[in-house]
Amino acid sequence: MTRSLFALTTAVALCACVSADQRRRRQYDADYQLAVAHCGRPDAAYQSGYNAGYAGERMRADWTAMCTPEVRAQTASSYQTGFVQGASNAPVRVQHTVRDLRRPGTTYRPAPVAQCTFDSDCGDGYSCRNRECMGQGWTGDRCVFNSDCLSDRCFGGTCRED
Numbered sequence: 001m002t003r004s005l006f007a008l009t010t011a012v013a014l015c016a017c018v019s020a021d022q023r024r025r026r027q028y029d030a031d032y033q034l035a036v037a038h039c040g041r042p043d044a045a046y047q048s049g050y051n052a053g054y055a056g057e058r059m060r061a062d063w064t065a066m067c068t069p070e071v072r073a074q075t076a077s078s079y080q081t082g083f084v085q086g087a088s089n090a091p092v093r094v095q096h097t098v099r100d101l102r103r104p105g106t107t108y109r110p111a112p113v114a115q116c117t118f119d120s121d122c123g124d125g126y127s128c129r130n131r132e133c134m135g136q137g138w139t140g141d142r143c144v145f146n147s148d149c150l151s152d153r154c155f156g157g158t159c160r161e162d
Contacts, residue, residue, distance in 0.1 A: 031063035039067035045075045046082035053086025
């Protein structure tokens with residue numbers, strides 16, 4: 001019994017571990033796919049950069065080195081221009097951690113005080129309701145549904161502690 005449990009645990013551990021070589025290979029494959037899709041296509045490179053900048057990701061133009069020399073500079077320039085434009089159009093996202101003094105051990109991140117169009121504009125755990133980010137609200141905060149409040153009680157558009 002002990003040997004079979006040990007063998008099973010070892011097999012699971014070996015499957016779950018990813019070596020540094022595997023991580024490098026995955027990164028190379030991802031870069032290669034970007035290069036295949038965007039090299040020589042400045043519009044696609046611009047859009048990829050714009051999406052990355054708008055999403056708040058880091059600029060990753062390493063993959064442009066895989067392009068042929070004739071299109072490398074134009075592709076890199078298009079990606080970087082798109083990234084800068086996307087980052088400048090991105091909504092401001094303020095994220096910080098606040099400890100709930102009434103409930104020791106709990107933390108939450110307040111939603112940004114900004115208008116939204118989609119749930120993804122608000123961040124994890126928040127929803128876009130009536131063009132406003134809601135979720136994890138304190139007593140007195142605006143809400144639409146019970147799930148918008150930490151207390152799970154929304155009454156008359158306001159979170160209650162009742």
